[in-house]
Structure formats: structure tokens, C-alpha cells
Amino acid sequence: MRKVLFVVGALLLSGCMSTGSQQVAKNDPRPCAKNLTVEGSFITGRQFKTTGFVSGTSKNKAYQKVYKHLAMEGWNIVNANKEMGIINASQAVSFGEGETAPLNVMVEPQKGGVDVFVSFAIGGGVSTSKDAVIDAFCKIVLSAK
Numbered sequence: 001m002r003k004v005l006f007v008v009g010a011l012l013l014s015g016c017m018s019t020g021s022q023q024v025a026k027n028d029p030r031p032c033a034k035n036l037t038v039e040g041s042f043i044t045g046r047q048f049k050t051t052g053f054v055s056g057t058s059k060n061k062a063y064q065k066v067y068k069h070l071a072m073e074g075w076n077i078v079n080a081n082k083e084m085g086i087i088n089a090s091q092a093v094s095f096g097e098g099e100t101a102p103l104n105v106m107v108e109p110q111k112g113g114v115d116v117f118v119s120f121a122i123g124g125g126v127s128t129s130k131d132a133v134i135d136a137f138c139k140i141v142l143s144a145k
Contacts, residue, residue: 032138045124048133052141055113062114062144063107069143093126116141
């Protein structure tokens with residue numbers, strides 16, 4: 001019985017410690033969801049990343065729209081560089097005793113539109129819903145329209 005519990009415990013722990021990059025949203029047809037990857041674990045912290053192409057807009061227009069969207073969604077804009085197309089923002093972590101979760105967005109011009117890159121990190125012991133991250137990321141990408 002002890003051997004079985006040890007093996008089950010080791011399997012659970014190894015799953016919690018996994019840090020490889022994983023494609024997450026296989027059934028969601030939106031590019032911002034299909035491109036989502038997650039690295040890390042509950043114990044070590046996780047980083048979520050995605051990218052999406054938005055057609056028919058310029059870098060400057062997309063950047064302004066994304067910036068406004070983040071501000072309206074309650075993100076604290078920590079740093080922004082319009083020329084580079086980068087926005088660094090953060091939100092307080094619930095019960096985090098001053099801890100914040102950083103969000104980084106980059107808008108890059110492409111032929112016919114822009115690519116919007118989004119990354120979000122949470123520290124070890126902090127949890128979030130994968131679906132909530134996908135929805136927030138897709139809203140950020142689509143706000144560039």
C-alpha cells in the first residue's frame with residue numbers, strides 16, 4: 001500500500017513540477033486561443049503567452065486601442081513605449097500581500113495589419129483559470145481592431 005501511495009504521490013508531484021511549454025486551447029478556433037502556450041507549474045509559477053494577427057490596422061492605431069483597453073480593464077500601466085509598441089502592465093494578486101502579476105503586450109507591424117503578442121506571468125502558489133486567461137488574451141488581441 002505504501003508503494004502505491006508513493007508512486008501516486010510521485011506522479012502527482014511530477015505533474016505539478018512540469019515546466020515544459022504546452023499548447024493549451026486545442027478546441028477553440030480563435031487564433032489567440034490556438035496560439036496560447038503555458039510554461040511552468042503551480043509550484044514554480046506559470047507564464048502564459050499568445051499571439052494573434054489583426055488585419056486592416058496600423059501599429060499606432062492598434063497600440064492606442066490596446067493601451068485604452070488595458071486601462072479600462074483595470075490594468076495598472078507600469079511602462080509604455082509607443083515607438084517600440086510595448087506596454088507593460090500589472091494587476092494585484094488576490095491575497096498576494098502586495099504581489100503583482102505582470103502583463104506584457106507588444107504590437108508589431110506586419111503587411112496588412114499587426115501582430116499582437118501577449119504574455120502574463122503568475123508566481124508559484126498562485127492559480128488562475130485557463131479559460132479566463134484565454135478570454136482576456138483574445139480580448140486584448142481583438143481590441144487592436
